[in-house]
Amino acid sequence: MTSADFLLMVRGPAFHLATAIFIFGILWRILEILSLGQPREHAAVRALGISGGFRTIVRRFVPAPGVFKRSMFIILAGYLFHAGFLISLFLFDPHILLFKETLGISWPGLPAPLINVSTLLGIFAMIALLINRLTHPVLKFLSGLEDYLSWTVTFLPLVTGYIAFQHLLQPYPLALALHILSIELLMIVLPFTKLMHTLTFLIARWTTGSRAAQRGIEV
């Protein structure tokens, strides 16, 4: 198989397969979570809680002062990695073309040098987080296969994307194919691991916020 054939495979059948598994897994997990319902509210309901739910989704992006002091490194590195990953994913023009083709929506992108910076930030932050996980005794003890798998499938798209963009691996079709394949791997793994938090964090925050608001807690 030539690198051109490999690229065709990952742009064709492999992408279709990964998309199908991604959608299938996401819907399964979300529906299963939603169908569990919520426990009955025994306290008097003082508000609908809808706005409280949305406010909590936003408010939880800012760490509580005590928590920030205690885990400054994890929070900062975590933010850097998430920002680097999301900027690279959503604001690089070739990626936006993919969203336009598959979802029918598009938005302006950033110049490539800025994407380079965001990708490098993401890469270095992820390496720092991995080193911390491997050296912190408690974190290391708590870490399992799923944690390392999640780290790997998230790290690979960043690093292969950087390699492909900088032409650090030749021929280029091989570098591009490896990058697309790494994304497909992420799409397949995401619904069935803790990476599902990319969607469930919204449900979790909204539920917490709305139930608190219903009980009259200011959120």
Next chain:
Amino acid sequence: MTQSNLIKNRGYHFLPQQEEILMSIPPTIGDSLRKQGLSRREFLKFCATAASLMALPPTMIPRIAEALENTPRQSVIWLSFQECTGCTESLTRAHAPTIENLIFNMISLDYHHTLQAASGDAAEKARAEAMKANHGNYLLVVDGSIPLGNPGYSTIAGISNQDMLHEVASGAKAIIAVGTCAAFGGLPYAYPNPTGAVSVQELIRDKPIVNVPGCPPIPVVISSIVAHYVTLGTLPQLDSLKRPMPFYGQNIHDRCYRRHFYHRGKFAETFDDEGAKQGWCLYKLGCKGPVTYNACAVLKWNDATSFPIESGHGCLGCSEPNFWDAGSFYKALSIPTAGVATAASYATVGGVAIGVVAGIRNRQQKTFAQQHHQTVTVDDLERK
């Protein structure tokens, strides 16, 4: 002036028999070039250009000149199979007096059924004679793919392409597969490949092969390979797809004059928008420059006038295998080759179904647990 005349002009006197021997010396490339009226300056300029194109050091220029001067013209047999003659057109329509034309002075084109005056038996006789006279030393140039589905799909003088290729290749020193059809199968090989077309390298395994893909390939690449072969007696360094590295070592995107627009995020969205008029990057319009290895952006076409991207159209990737089947010419590289709607629909139905089933099962378990709930008191716990 031929080699024999040069010797005679040095003032020697020969017997008639000796003169006869001198006259029988085949004309060299130098003889042929002088006959065409090429000056010494133009000849050396060609040698310098050839060295430069093949990424050879300047010290090789005198060696190229000497080799071309004294080497008899290389016998070449050119076989055209399932092709459109575009490759031959590309070579012959080059502007005079460029070095592309010089290929015809460097080689003795002993068989080429499009270009030769002879036809029928006379043409086939010329091929047989050339094969016999230069057995083991001639270069075989092939354009077009070879159909394996049915020998009758493409024949020459009643001989199938496959048989003719095997017959001529057996006595060839090396093979140059010119054009994407000969190199990788090209258009005939594209899905659904109705003739069962294959490339030269899929049939011939025991001869050195150089692939010169492109639809058509750049003419100067062919003449430079011949010059390299005549000068050094070897073929140039090849990449993993057997393409000469000096010409196929870098991709179009890396040498594209619009590359900086890609970096700045300036793209033409349609072929007639402001971006297109400003000459911005054609990536979004499906340009395959990033995955295409060829020298178009450097050597250009039509006497170095321009190349497709310079004319406002994205690169089609014609020097890469399977470029006809690599999705639409107008789809960007980051887009899947085909729509995902069908796969997404099936996945949605499946995901919803299994989600609902899992939800019902969970609820049943919950109900069962509630129904079979046993109250435990502190006393019970203490007793345990």
